[in-house]
Amino acid sequence: MRRTLPVLVAAALILTITADAFGAGYATRTLKQGSTGSDVRALQRYLDQAGYDTSADGQFGPATRRSVMSFESAEQRTVNGAASRGEQRIAQARASAAGGEDEPTEAPTEAAYIGSDGLAVAPSTAPEEVKSIIEAGNAIATKPYKYGGGHSRWNDSGYDCSGSISYVLHAAGLLNRALDSTGFMSWGEPGRGSWITIRTNPGHAYLIVAGLRFDTSARRQTGTRWSEQMRSARGFRGRHPDGL
Numbered sequence: 001m002r003r004t005l006p007v008l009v010a011a012a013l014i015l016t017i018t019a020d021a022f023g024a025g026y027a028t029r030t031l032k033q034g035s036t037g038s039d040v041r042a043l044q045r046y047l048d049q050a051g052y053d054t055s056a057d058g059q060f061g062p063a064t065r066r067s068v069m070s071f072e073s074a075e076q077r078t079v080n081g082a083a084s085r086g087e088q089r090i091a092q093a094r095a096s097a098a099g100g101e102d103e104p105t106e107a108p109t110e111a112a113y114i115g116s117d118g119l120a121v122a123p124s125t126a127p128e129e130v131k132s133i134i135e136a137g138n139a140i141a142t143k144p145y146k147y148g149g150g151h152s153r154w155n156d157s158g159y160d161c162s163g164s165i166s167y168v169l170h171a172a173g174l175l176n177r178a179l180d181s182t183g184f185m186s187w188g189e190p191g192r193g194s195w196i197t198i199r200t201n202p203g204h205a206y207l208i209v210a211g212l213r214f215d216t217s218a219r220r221q222t223g224t225r226w227s228e229q230m231r232s233a234r235g236f237r238g239r240h241p242d243g244l
Contacts, residue, residue: 027089032082035060043088047071049095049191051201051235070234111211118142118224120212129172129244130195130210136171137207137214140164141224145216151178161216162205164225165198168214174241181205185237193240201236 026039041058047067048054054067065081071094072079077087110123112134119141122134140159149156150163159167166178179187184200197208206215208230218227 026092027085030082030084031060031088033060033062033065039088040064043068043083043091046088046091046095048233050091050097051233051237053232053234074235112209114212114222114226114228118222118226120214120226123210126210127195127244129174129241132172133168133196133207133209133214134212136168137164137209137225140167141226142219145219151180154178159216162200164214164216165205165207168207169241184239186239188239188241190237190239192238193244196240196244198239199233199236200239204236206231 026042028039029035031040031043036059038058040060041056043060044054044056044058044064044067047064048056050071052067052071054064068083068087069079069081071077071091072081072087075087075090077090083091110125112120112122112126115121119138120134122131126134143156144158145160146156146158146163147160148163150159150167154167154170156163162179162181162184165184166175169175170178175187181200181204182202184198184205185202188198195210199206199208204217206213206217208214211228213227213230214225215227215231216225217231218225218229221227221229
């Protein structure tokens with residue numbers, strides 16, 4: 001009995017600590033490496049929505065610590081990788097400003113792919129708007145980067161990042177006039193779309209359509225604006241056309 005009682009007490013203490021951690025309300029405690037629980041999951045979700053690529057698994061590990069440190073640096077907070085209650089509330093506010101929940105309502109049933117010629121092939125199940133975007137993207141995929149290209153006229157000798165996106169959205173009947181990357185930050189609906197997502201900040205914008213990235217920066221690696229490789233969404237706001 002003397003041996004059993006301490007074991008039972010220790011087990012009860014562990015269960016209590018675990019329950020407290022998983023039941024902790026958001027922004028009621030400092031979260032740091034080793035923390036677990038629903039509040040950790042919420043923080044991870046807010047960080048990801050705010051543009052700091054983070055997996056929401058409820059475990060505060062090294063990857064989450066790196067995201068927190070990037071967030072702290074951007075917010076000019078003390079960079080220590082531990083999310084204080086105040087920082088958690090700021091992360092929540094930044095996620096809300098970025099468009100709240102950033103999950104697709106419906107995933108594409110089939111992804112596009114890049115052919116041997118470096119051009120994209122649209123899935124047969126894609127909406128007509130998606131097929132039109134991919135067709136228009138192929139038309140300018142290898143055209144050079146040109147600052148301001150695609151803004152004063154649709155058919156241009158080259159296109160910058162937002163001009164490229166404007167061109168393909170216009171071809172799909174989704175945009176009447178060209179926008180710069182700042183303009184795209186308030187265009188359409190907030191968050192990630194099911195088929196189309198624009199990632200944008202004041203300095204750059206790129207498009208994800210049917211699982212492919214359409215991005216001027218991809219030309220350095222692929223020779224075209226198309227890439228099957230995603231890039232970090234950290235620092236970018238997600239927007240999408242209504243219903244897509």
